[in-house]
Amino acid sequence: MPGFDPREPETYWGLFRREARLTATRRDTPITVGDPVRSADGLRLDWELASEGQATRYTLLRWDDIVRARFPRPNGRRFVETLALGWRLWRTGYLSAYRREARRFYRVIVGIHLIYLGIVAASVALACTLLLLPAQVMPTPLAILAVPAAAYAILWWLMRITRGKPFFVAHLVDDTAFTHAHAKGEAPEMEARLDAFAALIRAAEGKASEIVLIGHSSSSFFGYEALDRVLLNDPDFGTRGTPVSFVTIGSVIPWITLDANAHASRAALARVGAAAAIGWLDIRTKWDWLSIHKRDPLSASGLPSPKAHRPVEFHVRMPDLVSEKRLSRRRFNLFQMHFQLLMSSESPDTFDYISLITGAEPIHGLIERWRSVKAQPMGQESAEVER
Structure with missing residues (x-):
């Protein structure tokens, strides 16, 4: 298997x-x-x-x-579910027990998730730079509303061109989500x-x-x-x-x-x-x-x-x-x-x-x-x- x-x-x-x-x-x-x-x-x-x-x-x-039905997940769903899973695992004490038992694997999995969240943050920052900074005065409501859509498009592009390499970010983030979904019977x-x-x-x-x-x-x-x-x-x-x-x-x-x-x-x-x-x-x-x-x-x-x-x-x-x-x-x-x-x-x-x-x-x-x-x-x- x-x-x-x-x-x-x-x-x-x-x-x-x-x-x-x-x-x-x-x-x-x-x-x-x-x-x-x-x-x-x-x-x-x-x-x-x-x-x-x-x-x-x-x-x-x-x-x-x-696996193909669960990976890759849509970027919006991956982001929301990653935050929810991280909160649950921290709240229940899983992360502490996991770190004690599997220090190296813990570093890899947590590190990969931090890289993923960093890519999300970079996408938002780039979207803000492109849409808000060029404005000479207060950014228009339309520009502000366009930031999430632009950030999502940039995130999609970054994940697609890299395919998660060199650290297989999407793969390991989705693998983690599937493992804990199975743990819950989901x-x-x-x-x-x-x-x-x-x-x-x-x-x-x-x-x-x-x-x-x-x-x-x-x-x-x-x-x-x-x-x-x-x-x-x-x-x-x-x-x-x-x-x-x-x-x-x-x-x-x-x-x-x-x-x-x-x-x-x-x-x-x-x-x-x-x-x-x-x-x-x-x-x-x-x-x-x-x-x-x-x-x-x-x-x-x-x-x-x-x-x-x-x-x-x-x-x-x-x-x-x-x-x-x-x-x-x-x-x-x-x-x-x-x-x-x-x-x-x-x-x-x-x-x-x-x-x-x-x-x-x-x-x-x-x-x-x-x-x-x-x-x-x-x-x-x-x-x-x-x-």
Whole structure:
């Protein structure tokens, strides 16, 4: 399950195919990636993988259409809703808790919103400069009334020509709004989609040697919400011979669960966290400023501490994945760093997402093996835990 991304699902297939070719070369392991096939209901994109005698069906569960309906929002609506959301989050104490738990991500999100408000202020200032300052006497009522319309036009132009770059302002502001709308239960289209995802996941039991649900970015919490729906309808899911694993990458779980209105999401997290039949692996790196990785997601969400090593945490150092030269160019590219854990590693001796997916060792076995290994300092994982 991908994050808040409006791109067509074939984009992810193209990324996977490209990175698989790199991994195959770097690790001298043939990897075959089949053509993508969209399901008739439009809910998923499937493709087949083959490597080391292992066949895998990779399914992308789609919600890009939901993202496109929410991003980009009209500028007027974005401005009003941003102010209202900021007031609510400050009033309820969310911002303080969020800052304590996710200092880097907090700086990014709050900083992006300040940049957005700065762009709005600059638009108003420019409109005033163009319409009011040239007047030799008191500005006319018509000129004063024209300022809001001119400011709106300037804001529209600035957002359009920059497309939010280099900081993806509109994307992250709208992503934040959608996350907190879902926390309040104000995203019914996502609720319906999660119900559909749960049905697809449940139907896979007994048809494969294992089921692995991978949630990247916002789908770190949409993933456990989908699994919770499965468990509520089928408490024995995962206990009938088909192992089930949940893998979170670039997790942002506390982003939603710290919201005072996120009662349903916190309850789902607590239930999935206690579901021993579902293995949980959290792959994280402190280099990703668009993720939250200070503590385990349950404790960070104000829930009782989970059992030891649930989820099993695997820490990755970005310099182990990317050469210093490339890293120096990408260091401040927020989305590039956020996606790096989904890409091929330049080193054949460290974590590699493609190898994780296509390797012969089942994910549930890998989770149990890593659980039994004493946690190593970041970047110093022993050969025993390497894929």
